Amino acid sequence: MKQAVNVALTGAAGNIGYAIAFRIAAGHLFGPEQPVNLHLIEIEPALPVLTGVVMELRDCAFATLHNVVATADPSIGFGDADYVFLIGSRPRTKGMERQDLLSANGAIFKPTGKAISDHANPDVRVLVVGNPANTNALITLHNAPNLAPHQISSMMRLDHNRTLSLLAEKLNQHPTAIKQVTVWGNHSTTQFPDLQHCQINSQDASSMIDQSWYKNEFIDLVQKRGAKIIEARGTSSAASAASAAIDHMRDWTLGSAADNWVSMGIYSQGMYGIDPDLMFSYPAVCRDRQFTVVQDLQLNEFSQHMIARSEQELIKERDMVKDLL
Numbered sequence: 001m002k003q004a005v006n007v008a009l010t011g012a013a014g015n016i017g018y019a020i021a022f023r024i025a026a027g028h029l030f031g032p033e034q035p036v037n038l039h040l041i042e043i044e045p046a047l048p049v050l051t052g053v054v055m056e057l058r059d060c061a062f063a064t065l066h067n068v069v070a071t072a073d074p075s076i077g078f079g080d081a082d083y084v085f086l087i088g089s090r091p092r093t094k095g096m097e098r099q100d101l102l103s104a105n106g107a108i109f110k111p112t113g114k115a116i117s118d119h120a121n122p123d124v125r126v127l128v129v130g131n132p133a134n135t136n137a138l139i140t141l142h143n144a145p146n147l148a149p150h151q152i153s154s155m156m157r158l159d160h161n162r163t164l165s166l167l168a169e170k171l172n173q174h175p176t177a178i179k180q181v182t183v184w185g186n187h188s189t190t191q192f193p194d195l196q197h198c199q200i201n202s203q204d205a206s207s208m209i210d211q212s213w214y215k216n217e218f219i220d221l222v223q224k225r226g227a228k229i230i231e232a233r234g235t236s237s238a239a240s241a242a243s244a245a246i247d248h249m250r251d252w253t254l255g256s257a258a259d260n261w262v263s264m265g266i267y268s269q270g271m272y273g274i275d276p277d278l279m280f281s282y283p284a285v286c287r288d289r290q291f292t293v294v295q296d297l298q299l300n301e302f303s304q305h306m307i308a309r310s311e312q313e314l315i316k317e318r319d320m321v322k323d324l325l
């Protein structure tokens with residue numbers, strides 16, 4: 001067996017934490033040959049619940065799980081971490097404005113950035129899941145002097161996977177038949193699921209997709225899928241979010257499919273004319289723990305308009321947290 005890698009996750013006793021910890025421990029992130037040490041990070045009041053999660057993890061007797069650490073101390077939790085999932089965040093409560101939510105989460109992600117910078121493996125990879133994920137990732141990066149932009153990403157993979165699944169359902173296909181879709185922008189209702197370059201069974205899909213349905217129904221369906229799940233379950237997506245986080249980190253580490261791309265929140269340095277210094281979702285390919293934005297896709301007027309809308313929202317979010325950057 002190889003040497004164990006250290007995987008840290010915040011919000012480990014929450015809904016997504018509970019779903020993802022077992023899948024990572026079972027080897028679904030790096031495969032059956034790669035042992036993992038889990039560093040489970042929570043706030044003090046959630047530590048008793050976390051103790052129960054640790055007992056359950058041990059009781060699974062997973063072949064790939066080595067050590068488990070449960071802690072509220074970031075220096076221990078992020079200590080020598082090779083991979084970090086930032087899931088824990090303040091949920092939006094009744095009467096809370098977006099500005100309040102951004103500030104409350106900023107207060108979490110600013111010290112988190114510093115702690116990762118101070119204590120993690122210098123070559124760590126960090127995935128931000130906790131909402132507002134893109135702006136939380138920007139705050140983390142700005143407060144982590146030892147972290148380079150290629151080491152951090154925000155999660156858009158759930159939106160990407162939803163695009164695949166909802167299109168597949170409509171066209172009576174399997175999601176794996178669908179390639180080259182992108183969800184651009186923010187993980188919010190301004191996100192833009194783009195089918196302009198979509199291929200189905202290796203064929204250009206434009207003649208298979210009713211443009212009026214796409215513009216008037218499909219985009220909305222993807223943007224509001226999370227709300228539909230809350231309506232049905234009474235709580236937000238957890239297993240699908242955990243699965244998307246694993247997809248994201250696995251592809252980033254082991255490489256994405258050769259004939260396809262994925263959607264990832266990436267630090268903008270002006271690619272596709274997007275304002276620099278935003279975490280923006282782009283189409284990307286991954287190899288050897290690096291991602292590269294897919295270059296030179298032609299974007300029609302409709303796509304440009306939708307992408308600009310999401311960009312404007314992210315600029316506003318950044319303005320609201322400028323004192324944390």
Ligand code: NAX
Nearest residue numbers: 010011013014015016042043046088089130131133155241
């Ligand atoms: P829960 O409220 O069930 O769990 C959050 C956990 O985080 C709690 O156990 C809490 O104690 C912990 N926590 C809070 N502050 C912390 C800190 N400073 N350090 C460590 N732990 C801390 O939420 P859950 O359903 O698990 O969702 C977690 C986050 O993911 C939310 O912000 C949610 O909005 C976001 N999501 C993001 C998605 C994405 O695609 N980017 C999709 C799914 C999900 O909605």
